[in-house]
Amino acid sequence: MMSSPAAVTNLPVPLTRFVGREAELARASALLAEARLLTLTGPGGTGKTRLALRLASSVAEGFADGVWFVDFSTLSGGEFLWDTVAVTLGVKDPGSSTTLAESVGRYLAKRQALLVLDNCEHLVESAAEVAAAFCPLLRSRRTRRGSTSTIGWSAFSPSTTTCGRRCTGVDVAPTPRSWPG
Ligand SMILES: Nc1ncnc2c1ncn2[C@@H]1O[C@H](COP(=O)(O)OP(=O)(O)OP(=O)(O)O)[C@@H](O)[C@H]1O
Numbered sequence: 027m028m029s030s031p032a033a034v035t036n037l038p039v040p041l042t043r044f045v046g047r048e049a050e051l052a053r054a055s056a057l058l059a060e061a062r063l064l065t066l067t068g069p070g071g072t073g074k075t076r077l078a079l080r081l082a083s084s085v086a087e088g089f090a091d092g093v094w095f096v097d098f099s100t101l102s103g104g105e106f107l108w109d110t111v112a113v114t115l116g117v118k119d120p121g122s123s124t125t126l127a128e129s130v131g132r133y134l135a136k137r138q139a140l141l142v143l144d145n146c147e148h149l150v151e152s153a154a155e156v157a158a159a160f161c162p163l164l165r166s167r168r169t170r171r172g173s174t175s176t177i178g179w180s181a182f183s184p185s186t187t188t189c190g191r192r193c194t195g196v197d198v199a200p201t202p203r204s205w206p207g
């Protein structure tokens with residue numbers, strides 16, 4: 027994969043052509059428009075990352091502060107999880123005054139960004155912790171009809187195979203953005 031030269035994104039650009047998956051892409055796009063956190067699950071090698079990248083690039087125009095791919099595959103535990111997110115976003119270590127998680131939260135709260143969190147499966151609790159940390163940022167979103175919605179959370183498997191214990195996952199997590207009320 028190569029890095030994209032495009033403006034505000036670090037999404038890796040696949041070297042091969044994206045094939046098929048029209049129905050899954052349409053469904054994932056619809057879910058992402060309604061829920062602020064979308065989780066793609068499925069057995070290894072079934073195209074979760076590829077679908078997430080395709081989805082993220084297809085909606086990138088709607089996120090003025092960028093689309094960010096955060097790969098947790100090199101982490102053996104959750105210890106450096108927030109460092110990984112912060113480095114990707116360019117958030118500086120706040121020192122001892124506050125936690126890195128809080129700094130990332132504050133940074134994202136003012137921005138319209140989409141995060142693709144990949145290879146979370148070996149960090150299940152920590153990845154859930156990241157998602158939980160995003161929740162306060164997502165809570166105040168308003169629906170298109172102007173009423174306040176609860177936090178959306180949606181998951182689906184892009185493969186037809188039943189999701190079992192060996193599932194891996196990709197999260198596509200938009201941060202808040204202004205929503206026409
Ligand atoms: N729609 C697609 N078009 C073209 N190539 C694809 C498509 N989906 C998957 N691939 C290719 O198949 C391989 C596996 O896909 P991918 O890495 O997305 O799977 P994954 O579900 O994320 O796997 P893992 O669980 O191991 O992370 C990759 O080489 C990817 O480029």
Ligand SMILES: [Mg+2]
Pocket residue numbers: 074075076144145
């Ligand atoms: Mg993957």
